Amino acid sequence: MSLDLLSAFLIGLVGSGHCLGMCGGITTMLTSAITTKADSQVGNISVQVTQARQKPKLIICYHFGRIASYSLIGALVGFTGSIAAKNIGLPIAGLRLVAAVFLILLGLYIGQWFMLLTRIEAIGAKLWRKISPLANKVIPVDSGKKALTLGALWGWLPCGLVYSTLTWALASGNALTGAGIMLLFGLGTLPALLALSFSLASIKNLLVKPKTKQFMAILVIAYGFYSFFVAYQLMF
Numbered sequence: 001m002s003l004d005l006l007s008a009f010l011i012g013l014v015g016s017g018h019c020l021g022m023c024g025g026i027t028t029m030l031t032s033a034i035t036t037k038a039d040s041q042v043g044n045i046s047v048q049v050t051q052a053r054q055k056p057k058l059i060i061c062y063h064f065g066r067i068a069s070y071s072l073i074g075a076l077v078g079f080t081g082s083i084a085a086k087n088i089g090l091p092i093a094g095l096r097l098v099a100a101v102f103l104i105l106l107g108l109y110i111g112q113w114f115m116l117l118t119r120i121e122a123i124g125a126k127l128w129r130k131i132s133p134l135a136n137k138v139i140p141v142d143s144g145k146k147a148l149t150l151g152a153l154w155g156w157l158p159c160g161l162v163y164s165t166l167t168w169a170l171a172s173g174n175a176l177t178g179a180g181i182m183l184l185f186g187l188g189t190l191p192a193l194l195a196l197s198f199s200l201a202s203i204k205n206l207l208v209k210p211k212t213k214q215f216m217a218i219l220v221i222a223y224g225f226y227s228f229f230v231a232y233q234l235m236f
Contacts, residue, residue: 078178
């Protein structure tokens with residue numbers, strides 16, 4: 001595994017506390033959108049059990065759709081970086097400098113010390129307002145296809161954590177690598193969001209503690225400075 005892919009996974013992992021704050025309500029909403037068919041007949045109980053057994057499958061479909069969206073966006077952004085490098089002559093090392101700066105901003109954002117990334121989220125919110133109404137067409141969620149579609153829409157939610165990682169996809173200068181970076185990032189966010197989906201309170205409570213989030217924020221900032229130093233050396 002390349003360092004960029006490993007780094008993307010770790011960014012997703014250490015940003016898990018932020019994921020619970022940003023996406024926790026959405027995860028709860030998506031989980032509650034899974035219907036339990038009910039009627040007044042004798043078969044009512046067996047139908048409810050069937051739906052309960054489907055719940056883990058539908059939750060996995062949500063996250064599969066979400067991570068697929070991340071990968072698609074990563075591919076598009078990586079391709080854009082490739083075009084910029086080849087046609088405009090924009091140096092990849094320069095893009096990596098920008099990505100390192102965004103990592104530092106991300107750490108400050110996770111630690112809630114400097115919230116500049118919220119302004120970038122506001123830009124993405126304009127696109128989200130156009131996409132989000134589509135979710136109404138797949139609610140209530142009663143099939144894997146609907147869960148997959150809803151998860152794919154969720155992947156476009158404006159998020160500073162996602163946008164910061166996308167700068168690494170851009171700096172990769174390659175559509176396939178960009179998709180891989182966002183795929184590994186999405187996998188890194190899974191433990192926290194699955195813990196919330198399946199009501200694993202001990203993991204959730206640990207990740208949302210302010211000290212835990214601040215510790216993770218410091219790790220991201222430290223890696224951001226390291227990445228900036230490496231990119232600076234490559235550029236100059």
